[in-house]
Amino acid sequence: MVQDQQINPITIEDKMRNSYLNYSLSVIIGRALPDVRDGLKPVHRRILYATKKLGLIPDKPHKKSARIVGEVLGKYHPHGDQAVYNAMVRMAQDFSQRYKLIDGHGNFGSVDGDSAAAMRYTEARLASISLELLKDIEEDTINFVDNFDGTLEEPTVLPSRVPNLLVNGSSGIAVGMSTNIPPHNLSEVIDGLTQLLENPDLEIDKLIETIPGPDFPTGGEIVGNKGIKKAYKTGKGKVTLRGKSTVEDRSRGRKRVVITEIPYQLNKTKLIKEIADTVKKNKINNVSDVRDESDREGLRIVIDLKRKADPDIILNRLYKYTSLQSKIRINMLALINQQPQVMDLKTILQHFIDFRKEVVTRRTKHQLKETKDKQHILLGLKKAIDNLDIVIDIIRNSESSKKAKKNLQRKLEVTKRQAKAILNMKLQRLVSLEIDKLETELQELKEKIDSLEAILNNEAKLIKLIKEELIKVKEEYGDQRKTKIIEDDSEAKLNKKDLIKDKEAVISLSYNHKLKRTDDKENVRAGKNDYITQVLSGRSHNKLLFFTQTGQVHLLKIHKIPEHHSLSTGDHLSEFIKFPLDEKIVDVLILNEEVEDDFITIATKNGLVKKTVGKEYKTSVSSLKAINLEDDDEVIGVQVTDGKQKLLLGTKEGYTIYFAEEEISPTGRNTKGRKGINLEDNDEVINLNVTNKEEVVISLTENGRGKASPITDYNLQQRNGKGLKTMSNDDYQLLNIISANVNEKIILVTDKGQVIEKNVSDITTTERLGNMYSQINLKDEKLVQIIKLPLS
Template sequence: MIEEDITPIAIEDKMKESYLNYSLSVIIGRALPDVRDGLKPVHRRILYATQDLGLSADKPHKKSARIVGEVLGKYHPHGDAAVYDAMVRMAQNFNQRYTLIDGHGNFGSIDGDSAAAMRYTEARLTELAQEILGDIKKETVDFVDNFDGNLQEPTVLPARVPNLLVNGSSGIAVGMSTDIPPHNLSETISALIHLLHNPDSSLEELMEHLPGPDFPTGAQIIGDEEIKKAYRTGKGRIILRAKTEIEKVSSSKKRIIISEIPYQLNKAKLIEEMATVVKKEKVENIVDIRDESDQEGLRVVIELKSKANPEIVLNRLYKYTSLQSSYRINLLALVDQKPQTMGLKTILQHFLDFRREVITRRSTFELNQAKKRQHTLKGIQTALDSLDKVISVIRNSPSAKQAQKNLQEEIGVSAQQAKAILNMKLQRLVSLEREKIEAEAAELKKKIERLTSILEQRQVMNKLITKELREIKAEYGDHRKTEIIADGSKAELDESDLIKDEDIVLSLSYHKYLKRSNDRDKLRASKDDYITHIFSGTTRDDLLFFTNQGQVHILNTHQIPEHHGLSTGDPLSDFLKLPLDEKIVGVLLLSEEIKNKYISIVTKKGRVKKSLAREYETTISSLKAIKLNQDDEVIDVKITDGNQKFLLGTKQGQTIHFEEGEISATGRNTKGVKGIDLAKNDEVIAFNLTKPQDFVVAISADGRGKRSKLEAYTTQNRNGKGLQTLSSDKYELIQVITAAENDQLLLVNSEGELQKINVAEITLTKRIGSMYSQLQSSNTKLEKAIKLPK
């Protein structure tokens, strides 16, 4: 029996070792780019294999399947789909800021369409890719065995282009990931040159040359503070926003045009997303979304309803869709085969160090070649100076090998020089050829001096690095595509941020026509209508519409289109969609000044409640204003300041006059307290704020009225039965209203007819005097009486 040497190993240790090996393989061999050439192994192998096939930018394209096969068979023993997908991304101008593969055929689209199968498409290198591969045959980088040891492949490409920053990179490794955004080539090179000549440059100085990422799809970056943070620490998050413009279709209609979208955003999915939020009514006033993109560029058209505010629509789209989205920055790459998170300056410095290494190795290679050639030319010159002797030695030698040895001995040349002399053509014996050899020797001498100075003098090296970088910039540089908006506060989406703050005047008529103007004198109603409310405010204020059901509906004033001239405004129904069981009983303007006051509410069952107006400040369109009992409803609302007097009037002619201070402020969704003790079958019909000079006007349903001085309505404590304002219980009141003598009232009868009367025309009586004044000529029942604004 053969004895086996068994070493016990804990399974935890074996698992740790195996997982660590796997992690390192993923980190180094697949997921993370190298800080020097900015490439992952698969991309590096694709470029190298494509060059091996001779597919330079000036050669015809070759089938993608041929390139993929070359990569798989020689360097990358993984799935063909993975290799082809990587190659496709290198050819997509919406994924790569500067493409490295020149694709021919269907290589996908920004709508998320997949590329055609590799057997249908063709590819070759771009000119910029050739700059990344340039000088690779001059021993500028190390080579290692491929997976089967039959070939060698480069560990890194020489890269004249700062590809890591220029094209960026993203990848998920084990326990870490990288997200490096693309940058503008011209700006990146400017920053590199500045750092090369100013090694102590601050981040702020570098950002004067390289202000931030530059995405292939353009769009906008909102705020530069996160860019600075990412460049300083290696980590950050920036806000990307689509680039839009507003087109005027007609005097009352506009449309939104989207011309650029955030990086890595699928256009088709974005349009679908916008359609979804419109369907869910998160975004209003959109009637159609069309994709009019073509070969000239991206164009998505958003058609708006007539008189819609495009800024508001845009702001909601930014808030609820990917039209504005965030991009995570994590500047993680391999440095000496180890993952490292770096700031901008460190990445730039690594590239400069790599360029210095490449140029050193290239110059050393070229210097050795030049010296070798110089040595050969010296031997040829020696032979030409002793031509007869050379011919004699060669003629008398029995073999080429002996001739080489004899030349070394007779004319004093090296083996290399003797071999060159033997290989020399007879035509070089003519005088013209002698001159060419001398000229070549002189050029070689200069070249050797230049290469030596590059290797020995850092200043000369820096000058060469600068020259080569400027050549790349001049050949391939372009203008920035992504606009950077320095004000980061614009990323915080608030509708008011997009609204110009201006003074406005609003009017609401009895027939519910709403008009916005910049001049009070331009407010007007139609022939058979009257203005019942006038508000002065700004475009940042809100209109609050209180209903009998205790709800308040909120309308932003900037949503109301401005009208001039003879226009009477727009129907309120264009802006508010009220439930069938609700009717408006009060309208208030919530301005900054009003927010520090109170909103007081009275119900028909005599309850009174007040809350701070600031509690009605919200971004939603509807709120509960009061908690109502089942058989109760709101009859009116007022803005109060805590120091006013309330006068409530009832249908049966009772009034109560009390101090506002008797009412404590409570939360918005509360019931309030009793303001008046009602008799059976009575209900409150009026809520007034009184002034000493006011009259109290009582109006009955049969069209009669009277007015009395306010002093007759002495103040009492709330929740009393109050004072009578009628001499007889045969009248049913529709309104008890406080008004000055020069005020006007609007009477509305059951047939909807409107009649305006002056308060001064109504008979002045005692508090419980008779209803002397006949306010209307017809016998039609009156339903409302409204005090008109002055």
């Protein structure tokens, strides 16, 4: 009969939550995160321990990597063999580890991204510095636990004398968290530890003076130290790392850029491909060749430049467009008592110091116990030698060794262990030389006991010993810093202007949004079925201002636009600025010193006009608000004015208002503006014109009817009036009203994509209230855009 079993109901949500929590804790503790004490994850710790147990120390021959992997898998780490081998390979790569922990023999991969040979082909043994991580492991310095099947024991942590967490760094992705601790210079970290041992209240800023930043095995240059300071003080931050390069002279005045160091964990082959692709896309000009000349002497990527090329500009663009300069995230997360915690620099160092105190204390206690045990035996032997006749008599008259042992304990007042040692004592110990040696050994043991007890009873002596051991490690394995920390470009730009030469630049923008920079207006050209709609002259240090109908202005440094040859039509604007889907460009201006002193005047669909001094647009951000708009309003025109010009607003219903700019008072950038024209219901402003006396006013409808009238027909009025009609027929709605000189041109764009160029002089000229005449023969099309072309 089956007994009733108690069933406890549980929701699937609770079951899933608990199961996932157990899984995540297993990943965090057992696989992904390093221990703050030895800086190792379980797999790395097991590899080092298993390699040592195999006797593969630096003065012994290498053994097949497969032998080591098998040892690790069979005894300590029941996971995939490839995962263990990959971890071991990384420990043997001098471009991955700042200080290699495994001494590999054979193909262990390359900085080009080549994989290591299979484990059956490669060989390995412990690197010398790994002995410092394993030192004193047999002296009860750390705890051991059962392995996965309970047949062996493995260490929970290694008694490392090396601050390995900082020295070799660590990276890993757990469940819901990740760690990324960069490698550091051993000498600097040990100097920081000794400082902290001497003064536990030392400020982090003082530690940063000793440990100025990460030190990567592949060298490179860290740009600035703000990110380093943030990471060291909070545990999180970012640093900018760039490759190291030099400029060499070639023949005939040409130069070459030679990259000799690349950022940490960057694939060299990938970098060369990135550079080549950037050159093909014309983001970097004046490059004739890119090749890899790396050999046994070291890394060498060569970029040959054309004669007119400026190496500083080329380097600046390499930093911007390729991985030669990249951001490295720092997240100093490690396990403390099996709990993940983000730590600042001082906390990590202090945990290592606390660990070393524990290790040295346990080792000292272990050594003290062993020394006292040995002293205890030797004192028994000495007592036996001093009472030799009694000992001989007891042994001679005892029936068995057991009886002899008891008699010795009773007669000489020695312990069972001492009595056993007396019985096992060789007769040669009775010679005078051996007796003197015994006396000396006892004296040495006493001194050693006194020394060990002093360490245990005196904190200062314990700290001194820890410091001495750290200094020995530094003397044996310390080296010079590989990664240089240089001044941030943003700080240096006061002198170098981002390494960009200030020179004349002609910027053109086409109807199809092709953007081009040249050094001469003669080189401006458009592609097939395209027209140049704007040509702006400035300098490479100026900025372009792209105003959109939503009231935003997007800024672009001119030097970021590649220089193009005369036959090129340029790059699409989207390669430089990512406009939101709801924004379209209204006007483009150049912000230079002259414009900074003038005004930028904006008109809106609802008839508002505002002007703001140009220097308010001088900013380091890439986008900002140019005008504060109502929800139903939008920008329709932007012009540069000097405060004394005449403005003409035109509306869809054919009204115009012509007034002096002085009527608009300057306001700040993020303001609404003043009323320029008083609109009728359902009317809206369609253009803002800055005029002169020689211009005509062109009025055009979407069906191609229009006219040109002299500007003198438009009386100067005060702003905020209803304005004057520019045509006699109220049946027409205008597509655009443009003021232009008779020697200028306009383009007419239809809804079928047809683009038609037309001379202003060919447009029918009438008085302001004259008739509207057909200016273009449209069949089943209508006009959707009218643009005045720049003077050629």
